[in-house]
Amino acid sequence: MPNSLAAAVPLPLTGHEAGGKDSPASGKSSLISGKPGGAIVRRSVLPGGVRVLTESMPDQRSATIGFWIGVGSRDESGGQHGSTHFLEHLLFKGTRRRTALDIASAFDEVGGESNAATAKESTCYYARVLDEALPMAIDVIADMVTGAVLDPRELEQERSVILEEIAMDNDDPAEVAHEKFVESVLAGHALARPIGGTPEAIRSVTRESVQDHYARHYRPAELVVTAAGGLDHDVVCQLVFEAISAAGWPLHPDAEPVHRRSAASVDIGATGGVHVHYRAVEQANIVMGCPSITASDDRRYVMSVMNAIFGGGMSSRLFQEIREKRGLAYATYSFSAAYADAGYFGMYAGCSPTRTREVIDLMGEELEKLAAEGITDAELAKAVGQLSGGIVLALEDTGSRMSRLGRAELVTGEFVDVDTALQRIRQVTVAQVQELAAELAGSPRTITVVGPFTSPAELGFPL
Template sequence: MPGLASETIGIWVAAGSRDESAETAGSTHFLEHMLFKGTGSRDAKTIAAAFDRTGGDSNAITAKELTCYYSRCLVTDLPNITGLLVDMVSNSQLDVEEFERERGVIIEELAMSADDPGDVLFDDFDSLVFGSHSLARPVGATKDQIRVLGHHTVIDHYQSTYIPPRLVIAAAGGATHEEVLAMVDDALAEAGLGSRADVWSGAGNGVHGAGPVGTGDSNGGAASVAKGSHLAGAARVRPDFQAGVSHTVKDIEQLGILLGCEGLPEGDDDRFIYSVMLTMLGGGMSSRLFQSVREERGLAYAVNCVASQFTDTGTFGIYAGCTAENAQAVVDLAVSEWDRLAQETPSQFELDEIVSQLSGSMVLGLESSAARMNRLARSEIFGLPLESPMDLIERVRSVTAEDVSEMAGRLLSRPKALALVGPAAEVELP
């Protein structure tokens, strides 16, 4: 991204909470915390000070299929930050005393999430639709699971998942491709892993002494790791979608509603049709749901479509927050608008408006180095083509009004689930 003085770099691990068992639940998120607690050459305070010194944004995220450690910094700080991230990921000490202190911090974090009705709603929906599958569990597990999670369990998780070919380094910003590769070389050597060529060939020490590490780059691939092969070691079983209704009663003012069905998996061939349909139905202030539920009838403040996508499945949902008295009307109206989109082909004018909205958001989003870094990594991990912004726009423009109606009907015909969080209310699936 010529002209930028900053760079966003991330080390991604193709492993998340989905890759845990009931006994190891919480290990992925716990490990994300622990990697900031010290390596053989840096203690926790040194790591924190090194990130703060850049004046940028540094953090980590744990998801159901991915973990990422990232930093946005000045290009001049990138060599130090690259070395720091590689050291954290490859040489974490996982000290037992730090582990016990962090256990309390994570329990507090989970307690904070439990106080957020939105977090509870989305966790409840996943629990409802995925049943006994590992995707049903919250990313951070439960407080009871964290209280009994063993130190050795997290170490085992670290040694079994933070290994090639699950690891990808992605970067976007003002540094050149060659500069980033040189920085990665230096960071690997500093961390005691050998040169990039040594590590890829298996001649170096490797991460935890376990073979080559894949380094994703701005040219879209790793030297010895086939694109999309990073999930090859993940023993993942596709879940069956479970229909039904769940209600967590909370003494709050609004009732959170999430109505949905099985959606599309990551990289599905119809993902551009899916995006257009999501946006048309509930993707902004001009969307059908927003206009019908909020503007015309005043039944809710917030109403929109949501989607999650995984390697082999996904969920589609309609979210709304309203009073308990309005809940059934909101659910009925949401299904009615969904059905109308399935039954009546939208006008070319409406389709053109949505295509314009999506095209603009795509291009604007790609002006962010963090978004570019994220896109590079996900393309590498999931084996998706890395298309140019103009190619993406053309894919969106190729969607027809008939495609949108067909997609809405396809989803509408699937079994549905309804999750509710808030005051007691009688709400049924239409």
């Protein structure tokens, strides 16, 4: 093994990188990053096209394992909307080998925790356990992913549970504001659909549709397994291979993983506008923004810096101007989200309904000021420090490292280690931040307001 390996590493789907070795269970294996005595990142492509990425952390007594399917709510066809989220629930409800209680008990008995997350472009089933319980965790989650029975009675029960989950979100006006903003700013794109589905979609989706979605996407070539903590890469590969083989999934030696999503940016064609959603609440919830960069855009580090300065903390421009100087809101911040071919940037504030238009105008003025005047060297230095600390602290958790591997494999196709990520943050310039801010400020602006209003005219906007 070399003393160290540079760690902005492309991840070809075949896995034939330098430093690799092949074995029947480990498949096409390669060293991605690391040095002796420290964390080691390795990647293998197993028979069937299953990808396994691990980060071995010698001092850890725990490990987090995640089974990823690169399919999310954007991938649902007509009649299947909500199926991805439905499957997230149903996979915990029993397999051919285990009941729902067996699955829950397996983790409770070792003091572990398991869960799942559905996103717009992926679904992940994960668990954090003691290192000695990792074989159990792999076996149970592999069984869930490969052998779910999708029992009709359980499906109807979970239909009610998911409807309650949606109702809970709809009772939160801030959550509604964010969801409605995404629907408007990405209108016409599959990413605009809510991850959990709508009540109408959940009520109407059939077991056959959910079963078809499962059979179509839950297969070896779509599967990515990532793990971080106290583990051995070859052992993880062996356990994954055995568990999937036992389930009867076809593991052809020459099979390749599916291609990653196209990273070509699409034109959302956003026209902006003001969208008001009535709620009889005491506070107006405002989200304003525009389409933005994709997940693999080279400017994603510039976006991180800009967002930190503009609305990423208590010393940010939005917080200082809207809350500290004027006392107009308790919570205000900016945010961004990026996907394979689209993304968006936004600002949020919750305020008294009587101050809604004032806050909207201030948010827009602050963005325009950033675009026109740029940032100072002191602001840049502070943002770099803020982001650097956040990156390092987040990666002290095995779950964060497991998720980082999943995103690298499924989204960017590149693994970036901590030192390289910090270097890229430090390379961001004042000019780059202003250029990106100008692009955002010049884009059509979507404004979403959830509060005691029935039309934009009540806020002084034309109908």
